[in-house]
Amino acid sequence: MKKTVWLTASLMMMSITLPSCGGSTQQGQEQQAQAMPYKTMSVSAGDRELEQSYSATIRGRQDIDIYPQVSGRLTQVLVNEGDVVRKGQTLFIIDQVPYQAALAQAKANIQAAKAALSTAKITLDAKQRLFNEKVISQIELDMARNNYQSAEASLAQAKAAELSAHNNLSYTTVTSPADGVVGTLPYRQGTLVSSAMPSPLTTVSDNSQMYVYFSLGEKMLLDLTRKYGSLEAAVKSMGAVQLRLSDGSLYESTGTVESISGVIDRTTGASSLRAKFANPNHLLHSGATGSIILKHSYSNIIVIPQAATYQLQDKVFAYKVVDGKATSTLITVEPINNGTEYLVTDGLKAGDVIIAEGAGLVREGAAVAPAQSETKK
Structure with missing residues (x-):
């Protein structure tokens, strides 16, 4: 009887224990299922040429207003x-009629002034002889000398008026x-x-060479200054630039960036740069618009999509996948980008696996189940 009771109790305990073991297995499977599927990528280093486009205005080398x-x-x-x-x-x-008359009048005034000067000279010479003979006083001689000097000044004034009248006629x-x-x-x-x-009456545009103006933002200027040491060095590093015309075509000749403004426009927060292009066929016209294209070449650089990053207080982060979990990683990127990708100079190395998109929605330490993986070159 005792054996029967013990066996019954044992069977009851087994029936209680078995469902409990099944529940633990199901819970583990649920926890494993909580790993979110993210698109991941394995980064690698390679060569890259990056283009940037900036809205530009075209001006003649000289746009001269004619007044x-x-x-x-x-x-x-x-x-x-x-x-x-x-x-x-x-x-x-x-x-020209009134100015021709004014010139004729000025020339006549010169002749009159010359005659007056000649008369004053004769009078002065006569007064000098009389003074030497002690016939007249010093005062009379001085007055004659003053009249002569006044006649000289009148002649000089007449000549100046004649020159002015001549210039006015030429104008x-x-x-x-x-x-x-x-x-x-x-x-x-x-x-x-x-x-x-x-x-103005019109504007004459010297279009043998054209100036193309475009702007860079303050942050870009700071980044370039830090990278190259000065804005002048940054300008030299830009090399040849291309011009895309308003119809979408590329201008046949490349240009060079000549200068950069040392002042940031308060209204736009940007500084103006000037590129020069030859215009032998007069295809470019002053007042036209286009886009400046800057090309930058990089060797052995890691490139990742901007969608794989997020920013916090002007710092850029990406999520590396380490042991199946998202790990936030601070990265350093080139100041120049094409709007869709970053060039990474520090924080990632070839072979690292990162979350390729939606980084702003990922949480630190989140379990990652790769939905799709690719290699970025």
């Missing part, structure tokens, strides 16, 4: 919009100060013009 230096009515407009002109070529003629012929292309012509024949006009 009249004298007032009057336009009697002739000798060019059309878009004409190619040479330095010294006549563009406009302003009514009625408005010429091009440089080789270039004529811009718009807002004023027509018969218009009264003056040097105080709000807008």
